[in-house]
Amino acid sequence: MGHTEEALARFMRRVAEAAGETARELEVAGAGPETPQQRLDRLNLGTKQRKIVGLHGVRDEQGMKASEIGKAIGRNDLPNTYTALDSLERRAVLERVPGANPRRYRLTEPYRS
Secondary structure (H helix, E strand, O other): OOHHHHHHHHHHHHHHHHHHHHHHHHHHHHHOOOOHHHHHHOOOOOHHHHHHHOOHHHHOOOOEEHHHHHHHOOOOOHHHHHHHHHHHHHOOOEEEOOOOOOOEEEEOHHHOO
C-alpha cells in the first residue's frame, strides 16, 4: 500500500470514529431528559424502600409522617420504618419537610414527578 492509500485509510477510520460518536450523541439527545421514575429505577432500592418511594404522599410537598408511611407499606414496627427512611435520606432520595413536627418525609426534588 502506498503513502496515499495509507493516508486515505487513516482518514476513513477517523471519519468512521467521528460518525459513531455523532450517532451516540444523537441517540442520547433523542431520548430526552430522564424522568424522576427513571432516576429512581437506577438506584437499585430494596423492596421496602421501593414501596416507600412509590407512595403518593411522599411525592407531595407536605410529605408523610413516618407512622403514615409504615402503615401504608404494611409495617407496624416504627423503628424499622425509621431505618429505611434514614437510609433513603442519606442517599438524598428523601428529605425531611422543614418545620414539620412530627417529622414528615418527601422525595427530594430530582425524584418528584
